[in-house]
Amino acid sequence: MTALPTEAVPASRPTGAPSGPAHARPRRTGGFPVARTLRYAALLLFLLIVLIPVYVLLVTSFKGPGDASPARAWSLPTEWTLDNWDTAWTTLSPAIWRTLQMVIPSALIAALLGSVNGFVLSRWSFRGANLVFTLILFGMFIPYQAVIIPLNELVLDLELPSGVPTLILLHVVFGIPITTLIFRNYYQTVPHELVEAARIDGAGMLRTYWSVILPISVPSFVVVLIWQFTSAWNDFLFAVFFSSSQNGPVTLALNNLANGALLQNYGVSMAGALFASLPTLVVYIILGKYFIGGLMSGSVKS
């Protein structure tokens, strides 16, 4: 999904606890029993509504041709079959592999650049650094539609192969604003004294970055890598303009699978949608705390 802003505040605190940890606030009472019951009922209702698409995806992906009748649209499969999963995997697995090849290098490179930028713009800054930062940040809000036509020519001029190599470049370049933002916000929470002490000890800029800043950057590297991984994995816009179904990522392959065939086979496309979402969902489930840290990237004053 697309980018997020911006108030200049810590994305995640140095402790690595991004969104106000529960134990930090005094427990207030849960309210009167009736009010509490009503609240639970409302929350449960919304939970069910949010999960409707998940039910549809799962159930449909296990249905065979015998369940094609509209009357059975919402029922469980009469006969559970793995055929759809099989077909979807055969169709999508090359694209999933290409997406991994695209996402991992672009996340790593964008994170490194963002870390250096964040350090310079917050803790080794210079006159005009704020303006430079704002100019970089603007890059994260622009609609890419406003650059795609000349970008297309530029990519041709650079003679970059279409597909993975081009997409790596684009995800790195257009990832710089958000990674810079997250690191800058994080480094602003690093005490000035730490940097000053290194300077007084005679450490230069690179040495300070290498031996003081980088070692404490692990939490924000996790946040940034997850963010870049997710947004590059889920990207469709660059994919559709700068790759083809032969060399493109999984979003493009899924879109072709779902919309390409003359006869729509929802079972296969839903199994495919689940495959395509699995990596980001696994990251969300395992590293949710850091995922939210990326989402928040500074839009909240605390």
Place this chain on the structure above:
Amino acid sequence: MIKTAKKAGRKAGAPLLLIAPSLILVGIFVYGLIGANFKTSLSDVHTAGQATGQAPAGTVWLDNYFDLLGSEAFQHSLKNLFLYTGVFLGGTMLMGFLWAWLLERPMKGEGIFRSVYLFPMAVSFVASGVVWRWLLNSNQDQSATGLNRLFQMIGLDFLQNNWWNNVDYGITAIAIPAIWQLSGYVMALFLAGFRGIPDELREAARVDGATTWQLYRHVLFPQLSPIALSALIIIGHMSLKSFDLIMSISKPANYQTKVPAVDMYVFKSSFDYANAAAVGSILLVLVALVVVPYLVRTNRKEK
């Protein structure tokens, strides 16, 4: 020689050199290309021959903009865009705030609710488009599937409708999956906001005898308003750029649900680069109107 920290801080040479790669990349790919795009939008490159440089191209200045803004088809796209943005913004703000408000007090199982409300954020629009295309199927009665069938099953037949196949407001149907996908994010923003409010503030209000409404009106809402503004800007600019979801639910050929980003794709596919570039620039202006004041304000506040 030992420089004092302050003096060293003022020297721009070394730090600029370190961030030079990023500055050059952003300079070229963002600002340079925006300029080049604007230049193309002033040209008359409407055919494949011109796009590939085999046929001559001229400059028509702002004619493409006038033609676009004057055409019924593009006005329809703009109308769709504003309708979509209105519903998307309204829906996410309402649901996001409601969920945050319900989850604001500590309670058992809050983590599960939070995680489930937020999970659609981790899924691509293309993947969610697959299932929402099924849910928003316009067939009704006997042949109904999707939500229309569900409405029949729970006795709400009258709710059956055409969804995105309606020419006038079909686009608002596509705002439903968008709301599904981003309300959790707005919730997370508001939750962080609620938790940032010191308990002493509430206590003080209570000691002063404030009613619950007064507490919200005079203490909580003012504290939350910067977050509401952030959420509006984030969702608003995302909405103006919406493309993936619309493409995966209704395909570019659908007049009912087209927006400028879809027009841009169609123009590009038919080598009408001038119009594609013009649509891109129009989108950029729309987004900039929302974002630039916000960035300037943020920048100023920091100084």
